[in-house]
Structures are given as C-alpha cells and as structure tokens.
Amino acid sequence: xxxxxxxxxNWITYGLIPLMNLMLAFFLSGLVVWSIGESPWEALKFLIQxxxxxxxxxxxxxxxxxxxIFTGLSVAVAFHAGLFNIGSEGQAYVxxxxxxxxxxxxxxxxxxxVTMPFAIAGAAIFGAAxxxxxxxxxxxxxxxxVITTIMFNFIAAALMVYLLVNVLIVPGKMAPxxxxxxxxxxxxxxxxxxxxxxxxxxPAPFNVSFLIALVMCYLVxxxxxxxxxxxxxxxxxxxxxxxIYAGVPYVRTVIIAMLISGGLAGxxxxxxxxxxxxxxxxxxxxxxxxxxxxxxxMGRSHxxxxxxxxxxxxxxxxxxxxxxxxxxxxxxxxxxxxxxxVILFAGALEHMLRPAVVRIYQQFAKA
Amino acid sequence: xxxxxxxxxxxxxVGIDKKFGPVHANKNINLTVAKGTIxxxxxxxxxxxxxxxxxxxGFYQADQGQIHxxxxxxxxxxxxxxxxxxxxxxxxxxxLVENFTxxxxxxxxxxxxxxxxxxTDRARAKLQQLQKDYGLDVDLDAIIEELxxxxxxxxxxxxxxxxxxxxxxxxxxxxxxxxxxADHLFEVLRVLREQGKTIILITHKLREIMAITDExxxxxxxxxxxxxxxxxxxxxxxxxxxxxxxxLLHVDKDAARPGPVLLSVKxxxxxxxxxxxxxxxxxxxxxxxxxxxxxxxxxxxxxxxxEAIAGIRKPxxxxxxxDGQPVAGLDAARRRDLGLxxxxxxxxxxxxxxxxxxxxxxxxxxxxxxxxxxxxxxxLEAIRKDAEEKIAKYDIRPPNPRLKTANFSGGNQxxxxxxxxxxxxxxxxxxxxxxxxxxxxxxxxxxxxxxxxRDAGKAVLLVSVELDEIRSLSDRILVMFAGRIVGEKTSDAxxxxxxxxxxxxxx
Numbered sequence: 019x020x021x022x023x024x025x026x027x028n029w030i031t032y033g034l035i036p037l038m039n040l041m042l043a044f045f046l047s048g049l050v051v052w053s054i055g056e057s058p059w060e061a062l063k064f065l066i067q068x069x070x071x072x073x074x075x076x077x078x079x080x081x082x083x084x085x086x087i088f089t090g091l092s093v094a095v096a097f098h099a100g101l102f103n104i105g106s107e108g109q110a111y112v113x114x115x116x117x118x119x120x121x122x123x124x125x126x127x128x129x130x131x132v133t134m135p136f137a138i139a140g141a142a143i144f145g146a147a148x149x150x151x152x153x154x155x156x157x158x159x160x161x162x163x164v165i166t167t168i169m170f171n172f173i174a175a176a177l178m179v180y181l182l183v184n185v186l187i188v189p190g191k192m193a194p195x196x197x198x199x200x201x202x203x204x205x206x207x208x209x210x211x212x213x214x215x216x217x218x219x220x221p222a223p224f225n226v227s228f229l230i231a232l233v234m235c236y237l238v239x240x241x242x243x244x245x246x247x248x249x250x251x252x253x254x255x256x257x258x259x260x261x262i263y264a265g266v267p268y269v270r271t272v273i274i275a276m277l278i279s280g281g282l283a284g285x286x287x288x289x290x291x292x293x294x295x296x297x298x299x300x301x302x303x304x305x306x307x308x309x310x311x312x313x314x315x316m317g318r319s320h321x322x323x324x325x326x327x328x329x330x331x332x333x334x335x336x337x338x339x340x341x342x343x344x345x346x347x348x349x350x351x352x353x354x355x356x357x358x359x360v361i362l363f364a365g366a367l368e369h370m371l372r373p374a375v376v377r378i379y380q381q382f383a384k385a
Numbered sequence: 386x387x388x389x390x391x392x393x394x395x396x397x398x399v400g401i402d403k404k405f406g407p408v409h410a411n412k413n414i415n416l417t418v419a420k421g422t423i424x425x426x427x428x429x430x431x432x433x434x435x436x437x438x439x440x441x442x443g444f445y446q447a448d449q450g451q452i453h454x455x456x457x458x459x460x461x462x463x464x465x466x467x468x469x470x471x472x473x474x475x476x477x478x479x480x481l482v483e484n485f486t487x488x489x490x491x492x493x494x495x496x497x498x499x500x501x502x503x504x505t506d507r508a509r510a511k512l513q514q515l516q517k518d519y520g521l522d523v524d525l526d527a528i529i530e531e532l533x534x535x536x537x538x539x540x541x542x543x544x545x546x547x548x549x550x551x552x553x554x555x556x557x558x559x560x561x562x563x564x565x566x567a568d569h570l571f572e573v574l575r576v577l578r579e580q581g582k583t584i585i586l587i588t589h590k591l592r593e594i595m596a597i598t599d600e601x602x603x604x605x606x607x608x609x610x611x612x613x614x615x616x617x618x619x620x621x622x623x624x625x626x627x628x629x630x631x632x633l634l635h636v637d638k639d640a641a642r643p644g645p646v647l648l649s650v651k652x653x654x655x656x657x658x659x660x661x662x663x664x665x666x667x668x669x670x671x672x673x674x675x676x677x678x679x680x681x682x683x684x685x686x687x688x689x690x691x692e693a694i695a696g697i698r699k700p701x702x703x704x705x706x707x708d709g710q711p712v713a714g715l716d717a718a719r720r721r722d723l724g725l726x727x728x729x730x731x732x733x734x735x736x737x738x739x740x741x742x743x744x745x746x747x748x749x750x751x752x753x754x755x756x757x758x759x760x761x762x763x764x765l766e767a768i769r770k771d772a773e774e775k776i777a778k779y780d781i782r783p784p785n786p787r788l789k790t791a792n793f794s795g796g797n798q799x800x801x802x803x804x805x806x807x808x809x810x811x812x813x814x815x816x817x818x819x820x821x822x823x824x825x826x827x828x829x830x831x832x833x834x835x836x837x838x839r840d841a842g843k844a845v846l847l848v849s850v851e852l853d854e855i856r857s858l859s860d861r862i863l864v865m866f867a868g869r870i871v872g873e874k875t876s877d878a879x880x881x882x883x884x885x886x887x888x889x890x891x892x
Contacts, residue, residue: 245761249745249752256740262697263727263735264750265718380448383404 026372026379032323036316036364038371040330043363047356056347068340069333073212075340077222082306083325083332084224084289087231089310090328091238092145092283094319096163098242099275100255105152105167106283107307108174109145113284114291115178116144118186118196118298121291125203133203137292138230138285145284146277148174153276157269163276171307182300195299205293225293227285234282235321241278251275283307312361327364334360393456395420395552395583396441401450403436410436412607414450418552418600423574423584425594425615428604428627429796429824434587437604438554442474443467454552470552473545477557479537483530487523488512491544508547515546519576534683535566542573553577554585559593560821563682564852564884571597589824591620603627628826636829638836641860644673646709647724647813647844648694653703655689663689665868666703671813676835676845678859678876680852682887686868687848688730691817694846695727696720697735708812721750726806730817730848736802737790744772744786747805775804780830796827803831807838814838815846820854832858852880852887 048058069079089106096103103109120140124133152166182194205226209219242248254261254271261268290302309331316330317323338353363370394417401414411433418424428434439445441452443461451458454470461467467474481490492501492508512525523532523539532540538558545553555574559567574584574597586598594601595615602612603626611626648671655664664686671677681687692698694705696717705712707723717727727750729735737746748757748768757771758764772786779800781793790798799819806814816835820828835858839845849855855862862874864886872886 244763244765246752246758246763247761249748249763252741253738253749257734257738259731259734260736260738260749263695263717263729264752265696265716265721267716267718 026376030375030379032318035371035375038375039363039367040360042371043356043359046359046363050352050355050359051348054347054352056345061341061345061348064341064344065333065337067337068344069337072220073217074220074222075336076217077212077219077224078339079329079332079336080224080228081222081289081294081332082335083328084228084231084293085286085306086309086313086328086331087235087324088286088289089283089307090313090317090324091231091234091310091321092279092281092286092307093310093314094317094321094324095238095242095251095282096275096279097314097319098248098255099251099271100258101156101163101272101275101279103149103167103276103279103283104164104311105149105170105307106279106286106310107303107305108167108171109148109280109283110286110303110307111171111174111178112148113141113145113281114287114298114302115181116140116142116284117287117291118199121199121203122196125200128202130202130204130206134205134226137203137205137288141284141287142281143284145287146281148284149276149280150273153273153280156276157272175301179300182298186298193299196297199292199296203292204296205288207293223294225289227289227293230285230288232325234285235325238282239321247271247274283310312364315366316361316364330360331357393420394418394453395455396585397453397456398437398441399451399453401437401440401447401452403433403440403445403447409607411440411447414604414609416602416609416612418583418585420455420583421578421581422599423578423586423597425586425588425598425601426604427588427591427594427601427623429794429826432604432627432824433607434604435556438474438556438585438587441467442472442554468548468550471550472552472554473542473548473550474554475538475541475545475556475558477560479541481529481537481540484528486526486528487532487540487543488525490529490540491525491547495548512543512547515543518580519546519573521546521573533566535562535569538562538566538570539573551581552583552585554587556587557589557822558586559588559590563887565888567593589822591623591825594623595620605629624825627824630826636832636836636857638858639840641675641839643675643860644842646670647673647707648815648846649704649706649709650690650694651704651706653690653693653700653705655686655693655698655700657689663868664693664700667865667868667870668703669863669870671844671846673812673844674839674842675860676839676847676858678855678862679846679848679865679870680855680862680883680887681848681850681865683850685865685887687850687865688817690865691727691730691815691846691848694815695725695729717750718753721809721811724812726809726811726814728802728806728814728816728819730821732798732802737798739789739791741790742787743776743781743790743793743801744769746790746801747772747775747786749805751805751809775801775808778808779804779834794824796823799823799831800827803834807834811843813844813846815848817848818850819847820849820851852883856880856883 051058051061069075089110092106093103117137117140120136121133124136148170152163152170155161155166156163186196187194188197207219207225208228212219242252250266250271253264254266286306291298295302313324313327313331317327334357338356342348342350342353396418398414398416401411403411414437426434436445440447443463443466452461459470482493488509491512496504509525516522521539521543523536529537558570562570577584588594598615600612601615601623603610603623605627651668653664653667654662657663667690679687689698693700696715707720707725710723712720733739738749757768769786776784776786781797781800819831819835835845847858856876859876862876862878863870864872864883866887866889874883
C-alpha cells in the first residue's frame, strides 16, 4: 500500500527492475548448480557460449526466439483486452495444420514465396479458429477463458495426434508425421543475414519466419496503440465498466481480440513446421505456447519487451541444451528448474523488489 | 513542553514534509489538535489532506518532521503502530467484509488465539459496554450487507474504539449518508467528544465544519494556510481560504425557457443484478432549456435510472425516448449518436480509465468519431490538440495531456469528464453526482457549465444526493424514494419539505 502508487521513471520500471529480477534468478540458479558440486561460472560460460558463442548457436537461439515472439504476442494481445489466453499452445498446434496443408497443397507447383502467404494465412486462420470457440463461450456464455483455453489445449493435442496417425501419415511409415515438404513449401533459412555479420549459420533452422515475427511485432504495436479497436481493447482490459459506459461492444471485442491472439499463436507454426522441420510432426509446439505467457508477462505486453524477453528465453533454451550436453551432471530437468526460476522472478514475482527500489529511489530523489 | 496531561495536545505535527517525486504533497505542515475536541480539516482535492492523514495513520512516512502523540514524539511505521498509539481511522470507503456479521468484522485481525469461542464472548461483552458508553446502537449479529450505510459506518467506528482508539480520524464520513444519518453521526461524535475522545474530521462540506467542529484547519496546495476557531469564522472565509480567492457559493441563473421534450421516460422499471426492483414504474419528461433535478437519498434507484437512460443497464419494462426516438436495444455508443451525453456518477469506474493518459480519456465514448481519426486508426495529433483545447478551456491542471489520469486530483478528473461530455455539444445531458469529491472551486466551475448547457437550449437531467446542489441548479425537482418518483417540486421548495419526501414520509 505504501509504495505501490509511487511512480517510478520508465528506465527503472522497464529496465532496472527486470534486470534485477533476472540477476536474482541467475544467482539462485547458480546456487543450484553449486549445490550439486559444479562451478556456477563454468555453467554460465557454457550457457552463454552455447547460445551466443558461434554462428549456429546464435541461429538456434534466434530460432527459439522466433517461436516465442509469436506466442508472446498472442498472449499479449489477449491480455490487453483483459483476457488471459492460456491456449496459445493449442492454437499454435492447430495453426500447424493450416500451415502444413498450404505447404502440402502448393509445394510441388510454386516457389516458396508464393506458398508463404498461403501458409501464413493457413496458420493464422487455423489458430484463430481454435481460439474462436473459447472466445465465443466467454463472450456469450461467460465461461472463463482460462478454463476453456486450457481444455482446448488438450483437445488440440488429441485432435492432432488423431489426424497425424490416421489421416496425414505417410502410408507405410511408422512416424506420425506428414511427408517432408518440397522446397516450395519451406521457408528458407536466413544464412545470408548471418553472413552479413560474418557468422556461419551451419545446421541451425533460423528462417524467414523471424522476419515475419518482427513485422507482426510492428503490426501488433500499431493495432494496440494506434487503432480504434486497440483503444477499445485496452479500455475493456483495464476497466470493463468504463468500456460499457463508452459503448465498447463486449462480445465483438472479446471475439476479435481472441481471433487475433489465436492467429498470432498459429503463426508460430511457420517457424517450426515450414521453417525448421519441413513437415508437420506430433508435439512440434513443445511448450512454446506456455513460454509465450512468461514472455508476455516479462515483456509487459509490449512488442519491444516481448522481443527482448523472447531473446532471453531463446538463450535459455539453446544455451540450456548446450549446457546439459557439456555438463552431464546438469540434466535437462535442471535446465527446466533454471527456466522456471527465471519465469518465477521475471514473471510471477515482478513486484517483489519494487518496494525496496521505491524506497531507495525516494532517498535519492530527495537528495 | 508542559507535562500537565490536560493541556498536552492529543496530536502535534511539527514541520511535516512529504514529496512524491516532483509532487510536493505536504509542505512543512504544523498542526495541533487539542485533546477532547473535534478538529476539522478542509481543503480542495489534492491539497494534501489525505497524505497528511496517511502519514498520521502510518500509510506513508514523512520525509521530514515530527509527530507527537499525547506529547510524546513517535515514529509511526505502519497502521499497526498507529493503532497501538490509539489512533483509529474510519475510511471513506468502508473496510468491511460484507457477508460477515458485525461482531466478526470487528474482531477480524484481533481474534486472539486459533479458535474463536471464549474470545468472541469476551469481545461481545466489551462491545456491549462500548455501545452503552457511546450510544453506538447496532445489532452485533447482523450481516453487514443487510445494514444501511449509516449503520455500517457505526461498525467502523466501533471497530476503531474496540481497538482502543482515543483519536479518531474520519475521512469524508457523510458522503454516503442521508441528512438524518449525518445528524445521527454528529450526535455520536458529540458523545465521543464528551467522553474525552479526540476527533479529526476531513470533509469538503463547509456546513458540516460549521455544525460540529471546535477548530478547523484549512489546507491549500500542500500547505496549512490557516487554523481557525470554528465559532469565530464564516463559511465564506473558509471557502476563500481553501481556494485562495473569493468563491460564489450560490449560482445565479435566469428562469428556464423550456422547449420541446428531448427525453421522455415512460413507465420505466429497472431491476438490479439480484432481481430487486430499483426503478419502479417511473415516468417523466425533460425539455430543452431546462434542468430537471432528481433528489433522493443514495440507493433509491437514481443510479439505475441514469444507467438505464445511458444504455448501460437494460430496463425490464417501459420505454425511453431520446429526441423522440425509442432507444430500446441501443448501446451507449448508439445513444451518444442520438445526442446523449452522460457525466456518470462514478468517474473512477465509468467516466474514466484511470490508467490512461489524459488525452486518451478525452475521447472515451467518442473515439469512433471521424475527427479523431479516419477509418480504424486514431489520429493522435488531432486527439491531443483537441485535448489541449479542452484543458485550456476548462482550466484542467496540470495542463498536460500526456499525464496519467490517476495523477490528476478529483476535481480535475471530473473536469476531464465534464469537458468531454459538454464540448460534444449534445442535445441531452444526463449528469450524476457532478461534484462528488470535487473541491469548492471546481464545483462553482462545473455548476456554471451545466447552467450554460441549459441556456444553450439543451435538456439536462441531474441526479445528486446533495440537496443544495439540486436546489440551486434545478428548474424542476423530482424526488425519488424506493424506486418511485414520489413528487415534483419547484426549485424554491424548502429543504425540510424535500427532506421529508426523500425520507418517504411526505409526498
């Protein structure tokens, strides 16, 4: 109560406090590493080198970053309208179906840049469609969006396994996945972009969808802060009673916001399906939808913050994988613990340090 | 300092200073409150009263200065410390658990022990004694939400006394009370004073200050500008001290020249969320060029009536015509298109989005207008220019359209709403509590704007629980009681007559 209302300069709120949270998370992670008898400094070195040390490492890091930008934007758009979309995971999964169908239908006939708009549209439409039912239930029936989107994640998982095992599988093969797309259905790698910086991408799947993600960041910024619909979304998100007063149509706003959110989540599939694997596989989303929640929270639902937070989680994903490879005593599970600590401090406990910072700031401001 | 307990002041604040960033909320405040007196503190919104009381109650720490309680210098770290020093606070918005009983609410936080039981019995005995001593009659086993507001306030006072308070701070205590309930409260305060309690009363209402306080301190822009013995001052002097210039407490206006009917309400019935009838078969007209005031004690259906007209709440039966057009099924935005403007009762939850910057609120409800951007986009430059013009015209301070709305004082927030609604040039203006929580200077300004709107040939429907406001602005007065309009009077009707009608006693 005493410090919550004290305004702080933006560089503290958006720069210093997140940085302090991050440091704290890394400090605790260091303790965890130390407690199993490994050197925290060594571990940190492997983590950084494994994510940023080489061309291919950076390529993998940016590949993960791309997925997290899409899902982070997805969560953020819904959040601005006051909706907590937990379903980005499922929406991305179903979005993969749309992206894959576009690629499967067109890859034999046209080059990738012709397929791309159809893949984008397919991913977005299928992702949006998967968000439509929870959105409609929320808008018309008051069913809580958190509950319905969680349930739709499970339904999406079951549906996709069924389709991949029974419908889309290549006859005679054991793996539940579609055939590999030809080049006309893939999104090319950005090796030329890496080469500009003198880096060799190697086998890393960093691809054109990264650029699509950046464009989406700009479009989301435009939507939220420069359009009348974005204004209505924010009004509804901050003050539902003021939204009714202003005549913001609740049903329409909720449904459109969720469609956009679902569409952005679906576009994550461009990166994983058309960009990396060149085929639709079971469980290709691999938790990116849930990471999007943390990314959005940490990025304060702002596209710039989301890019930075997505990069951080990209580093943790890629560097963490490398770390557990280099230091076998640090298992995959411990990497998950470290990621969990970052989410905890940066996302869930973002206000833990604030009162102390406010007090220190007031001391300085007085002087 | 003398150690004679009878002359040691209950509270002495010396050189209290508090800054919030660039905002200097309290500047070198000195205040002495004698024991066993009722001390009023008045000042415009944003004058620093709440900050000062928050410092006294331990919500904030002063940057500089000392607090002496009963002659002893103390540091009040938090509200627990304040309570243990015998300071109790009755907030403007009650801090009660609605579905608990009175007793449960009072012992909440001081239950003692893991199990309720014996302690509860002891609490009951102690409370019954307190009730007898101070005449604070309220059923200890009643559920809070079933009690009228005046009773709920007594629970708050009991709660403070139960915790051993002998200094009571009351923040705008009569804002939610009927005139009769306010009189009861003053009765209680007098008894408390007789029993040696010290009371600080924060209020906007000069009349209350005159009626009940022994001394009064006036704050303006973070400074304590004067302390007066109440018996030796006048309402005019206090108003002038508060605002820093002479204030017209009465509005001059010409006789109304009513034109065609712009709002017609026919047999309107409105139910609330629980299905309770709040507006019961109400019919009336409002014509161009007149102000129709709806008087009534808060909670008698006025809010629901306004919301039904504005398109926020769906009526269960009846008809509303705006400028001759039936508006059933139209939402708030469509009704605005017909020429309706609405200054809502609750600016914090309806009229404004407090987290928005000022310019964003200056278009709330009108953001779809072409002049604020073509197509789906917002034209920020046009919006900010428009906001700046309104800020200049309505003297909204600070004059910064990029400032977060929550950082404006109550009076200036209300001006943002008033400017937005009146400057749209509506045919029909409906207004709820236009000056609730607004300082004297802004009240005068807002009243004048409402009269100007009438004189420009608009229809105005005014709802207020301030009888003075209704009487000085309205051309016709409708009195609402229990969801019905129980009578119509002209503006020269006596306060007594209207008061009895508002209480449902006379028609």
